[in-house]
Amino acid sequence: xxxxxxxxxxxIFDELKPDLKPKEVMEEANRCLFCFDAPCAKxxxxxxxxxxxxxxxxxxxxxGSARVIMDANPMGATCARVCPTEELCEGAxxxxxxxxxxxxxxxxxxxxxxxxxxxxxxxxxGEANGKTVAIIxxxxxxxxxxxxxxxxxxxxxxxxxxxxxGGLDTYGIVPFRLPxxxxxxxxxxxxKLGVTIQTNTEVGKDIPIATVLNDFDAVILxxxxxxxxxxxxxxxxxxxxxxxIQLIENVKDGRVPNHFKGKKAVVIGAGNTAIDAxxxxxxxxxxxVKMIYRRSEAEMTAYPFEFSFAKQDGIEFNWLAxxxxxxxxxxxxxxxxxxxxxxxxxxxxxGRRRPIxxxxxxxxxxxxxxVKAIGQSRYTSFIEALGLExxxxxxxxxxxxxxxxxxxxxxxxxxxxxxxIGEAMVVAAAEQGKRAAYxxxxxxxxxx
Amino acid sequence: MANLQIDxxxxxxxxxxxxxxxxxxxxxxxxxxxxxxxWGGAVWKTLGDPVINVTSRFxxxxxxxxxxxxxxxxxxxxxxxxxxNLREINETKKKFPDHVIIASLMVExxxxxxxxxxxxVEDVGVDGLELNFGCPHGMAERGxxxxxxxxxxLVEKQTYWVKExxxxxxxxxxxxxxxxxxATAYAASQGGADAISLINTIxxxxxxxxxxWHTIPNVAGKGTHGGYCGPAVKPIALSMVGECAKQPDIxxxxxxxxxxxxxxxxxEFMLMGATGVQVCTAAMxxxxxxxxxxxxxxxxxxxxKGLDSVMDLVGQSVxxxxxxxxxxxxxxxVALINQDYCIHCNKCHIACEDTAHQCIEFFTxxxxxxxxxxxxxxxxxxxxxxIVCPAEGAIDMIDKPSDISMTWNERQRLLHTFGG
Numbered sequence: 001x002x003x004x005x006x007x008x009x010x011x012i013f014d015e016l017k018p019d020l021k022p023k024e025v026m027e028e029a030n031r032c033l034f035c036f037d038a039p040c041a042k043x044x045x046x047x048x049x050x051x052x053x054x055x056x057x058x059x060x061x062x063x064g065s066a067r068v069i070m071d072a073n074p075m076g077a078t079c080a081r082v083c084p085t086e087e088l089c090e091g092a093x094x095x096x097x098x099x100x101x102x103x104x105x106x107x108x109x110x111x112x113x114x115x116x117x118x119x120x121x122x123x124x125x126g127e128a129n130g131k132t133v134a135i136i137x138x139x140x141x142x143x144x145x146x147x148x149x150x151x152x153x154x155x156x157x158x159x160x161x162x163x164x165x166g167g168l169d170t171y172g173i174v175p176f177r178l179p180x181x182x183x184x185x186x187x188x189x190x191x192k193l194g195v196t197i198q199t200n201t202e203v204g205k206d207i208p209i210a211t212v213l214n215d216f217d218a219v220i221l222x223x224x225x226x227x228x229x230x231x232x233x234x235x236x237x238x239x240x241x242x243x244x245i246q247l248i249e250n251v252k253d254g255r256v257p258n259h260f261k262g263k264k265a266v267v268i269g270a271g272n273t274a275i276d277a278x279x280x281x282x283x284x285x286x287x288x289v290k291m292i293y294r295r296s297e298a299e300m301t302a303y304p305f306e307f308s309f310a311k312q313d314g315i316e317f318n319w320l321a322x323x324x325x326x327x328x329x330x331x332x333x334x335x336x337x338x339x340x341x342x343x344x345x346x347x348x349x350x351g352r353r354r355p356i357x358x359x360x361x362x363x364x365x366x367x368x369x370x371v372k373a374i375g376q377s378r379y380t381s382f383i384e385a386l387g388l389e390x391x392x393x394x395x396x397x398x399x400x401x402x403x404x405x406x407x408x409x410x411x412x413x414x415x416x417x418x419x420x421i422g423e424a425m426v427v428a429a430a431e432q433g434k435r436a437a438y439x440x441x442x443x444x445x446x447x448x
Numbered sequence: 449m450a451n452l453q454i455d456x457x458x459x460x461x462x463x464x465x466x467x468x469x470x471x472x473x474x475x476x477x478x479x480x481x482x483x484x485x486x487w488g489g490a491v492w493k494t495l496g497d498p499v500i501n502v503t504s505r506f507x508x509x510x511x512x513x514x515x516x517x518x519x520x521x522x523x524x525x526x527x528x529x530x531x532x533n534l535r536e537i538n539e540t541k542k543k544f545p546d547h548v549i550i551a552s553l554m555v556e557x558x559x560x561x562x563x564x565x566x567x568x569v570e571d572v573g574v575d576g577l578e579l580n581f582g583c584p585h586g587m588a589e590r591g592x593x594x595x596x597x598x599x600x601x602l603v604e605k606q607t608y609w610v611k612e613x614x615x616x617x618x619x620x621x622x623x624x625x626x627x628x629x630x631a632t633a634y635a636a637s638q639g640g641a642d643a644i645s646l647i648n649t650i651x652x653x654x655x656x657x658x659x660x661w662h663t664i665p666n667v668a669g670k671g672t673h674g675g676y677c678g679p680a681v682k683p684i685a686l687s688m689v690g691e692c693a694k695q696p697d698i699x700x701x702x703x704x705x706x707x708x709x710x711x712x713x714x715x716e717f718m719l720m721g722a723t724g725v726q727v728c729t730a731a732m733x734x735x736x737x738x739x740x741x742x743x744x745x746x747x748x749x750x751x752x753k754g755l756d757s758v759m760d761l762v763g764q765s766v767x768x769x770x771x772x773x774x775x776x777x778x779x780x781x782v783a784l785i786n787q788d789y790c791i792h793c794n795k796c797h798i799a800c801e802d803t804a805h806q807c808i809e810f811f812t813x814x815x816x817x818x819x820x821x822x823x824x825x826x827x828x829x830x831x832x833x834x835i836v837c838p839a840e841g842a843i844d845m846i847d848k849p850s851d852i853s854m855t856w857n858e859r860q861r862l863l864h865t866f867g868g
Contacts, residue, residue, distance in 0.1 A: 033795060035793040037798075038794075058512070097791045097792075
């Protein structure tokens, strides 16, 4: 079915949600009760003093407001846009019980926008303490730890394999939710503290692992996760089959493909990345976008606001459908996706009901494009090359200090996410990066 | 339906809502629009020897994102020729014979000046006169307005001169820029005034611009103190009305002025002794149409209270407005937190902990939720927690009446009697 919005002129680079207008900001900021021991601040993984930054907006102390946010969360501008606020700060706002919660995310966006527009450098590096730290991976976790270490006086080098730092903030979140310049501003804030960010530098390829392990006083591993794993079904190598992460990365980096115009697209998976890929395809001109998920709506991992966003975009959802085979058109290009219907059985290890195939329920979906978004694989071989203990590519760390099996190496962010621990959120990565930095500092102090 | 008609010092008005002398009553056009909107009366913009006004003139105090919590002005009396004002008063009175027009007057403190202007305005048919002894800015530098109004002898003497010539009721408008407003109220009564109106505006400087360091407002970078009014001055005005109303030797009807914005404010002023009220800032903020709800709301309130006439409100709370020494020292009030309505903002806790009596403490309720309760034995009943509480109904102040009441004055008398 062709969506009525298929021919709509999408401004694909524009941020979907507009900034609050100045009057909205003041009305909303003045509505904040300035709670004591505020539940919103407690609900923030990075512990931003939310009532304080909002109070500062009301007094016109915009630099102070931005500092309160960015002090607690080096990715505060990104998180203002991508945090699941209704599950965190806004969900905890006491006004939920009395009227409407404060639009904390939007106010945070306003304050950080001010800092960006006014080219403010919010923090300074600490007095050099002579110690050096290498950080592998320049995503939110790595940058957050780099920022805190620089403020504590460490000489920090970040190794980033991509052309730009910022990780998923720069490459992995669709631009209409998070423009790339937001992430790059956060990167520049950190670079201005004297942090060296070596981009286009993959550890183990462009620089030996041993160099990194031996030449620094400590190392933080913050490499995140890798591309989408294979579906392991026939036809996966056909033209027209894409990796959701790579698709979004291209769009985010301004490389806008035009070969999706008028196409029938199918996205496999129902997480946040799957929805990002689906809504991206819509904006790239796909005539229809269907999402295929082997479980039901109740088990999907996408946030409710992402799900409703996708529905508003006219994305179709096919629940309880498992792809079996991608069929070509005789010219090595995708033509159809063969699926089988599923039903839900007993709980599995993830605490969700296990999908079971229904016999003889195969059906076909016409498709020109198939996008895989069934999670991300792990950099297992690299982790093994570092000699770190892990479980299926998830690096084991001390829950308090983020120290790995190698006492000199700490890990934070998606590389330690999994097995039911934490959530793969930017805000969680930022907090872990901070804590790893403080743990290194404590460790260094303990040796004095 | 309750009757809103008032008799103010012999002036009959269809309702107690008059526009105060000021920018809204500058012209016949404006006053006629106001009467069409429902205002019972208007005190015309002060007449006197025409002045030259400056621009800019007004400024507003914003609070918490709200406009005009307070307002100030440096505008003087009318800058239009007296003949023009008199002609328009006459026309307006003819068009609206059932509406009250009071002429506000301000001239030099000379007997012949007062006699002359009183005669001229009464000739065009005004219902009464209001002597402007109140404006704190500009005119005061020329010996008029509050410069007269701050000196009881001048108030008395000028009132007397006016009464020598006046045939209509004379209302003396008092300035609040004085230590004890009852002194000038008493002087007005001694001068033969038929009524008093209060308060005029309060000396004020609205602000300083943090970019230019100019005053707010300013005229080409220079400012001067102005008259403060609007919602923020209501408590000051109400107390001054109450002070005059309870004074046994001032037996004059009172026209209440100061921050009145709606029927609730009006009812409070009337309960505290005013027979009618005057409004200016609220009309400047929202237009004349605000009077519709004032009339409707006050009528409904009187009906709910089972009162036939708005005059039944006048002065009902005056006897409850006492000296501190007449308050019961044995009476107790304590705060009670209603857990069903508490939204857990903890503002009561931090207010009490930091700035009151440290008696609101955390506990874990049956559901494991961190909650707050009042340690009653240490609560002094100050009300602070209930004032800062944003959740309606979450904190009640509970009366704990004593068996025997004892005021400070009674206590001192007893100590004196028994020689303690």
